[in-house]
């Protein structure tokens with residue numbers, strides 16, 4: 001009814017849109033273009049009890065890798081954790097268990113962007129480099145620029161006190177090449 005009030009409100013709204021776009025760009029630019037080759041490599045990884053398909057990938061330094069992961073277990077959460085050299089911890093009964101990697105491939109939350117699919121029902125952030133994905137849920141996408149860390153790396157799932165990795169061999173390998 002009052003046109004002055006209406007135009008004031010729409011100005012405020014467009015101001016919010018502007019801020020939202022700026023925030024989005026601030027997150028997208030470092031991943032998409034920082035030190036990158038501009039090439040994109042895409043992988044779909046299916047997790048089951050207790051395996052990854054595929055269980056080997058080759059990545060090129062500077063390329064943007066987009067991994068979409070899906071958990072087809074009926075009841076178990078699984079994760080995808082990149083690194084090398086297994087780190088062992090001791091539980092309260094004195095039993096040694098596999099507890100992630102001594103050398104994680106990604107050391108900062110800024111290096112990987114996680115995007116949850118619309119049908120995700122449960123996610124748990126487990127440090128900067130992984131997300132545990134519940135069974136019977138949607139997909140999670142990892143997007144990152146391959147770091148200049150040439151060599152063989154591993155990935156694995158350390159759910160249930162490391163037993164997925166240690167007892168069931170839920171693991172795979174990545175070759176990072178130039």
Ligand SMILES: [Cu+2]
Nearest residue numbers: 078157159164
């Ligand atoms: Cu697992």
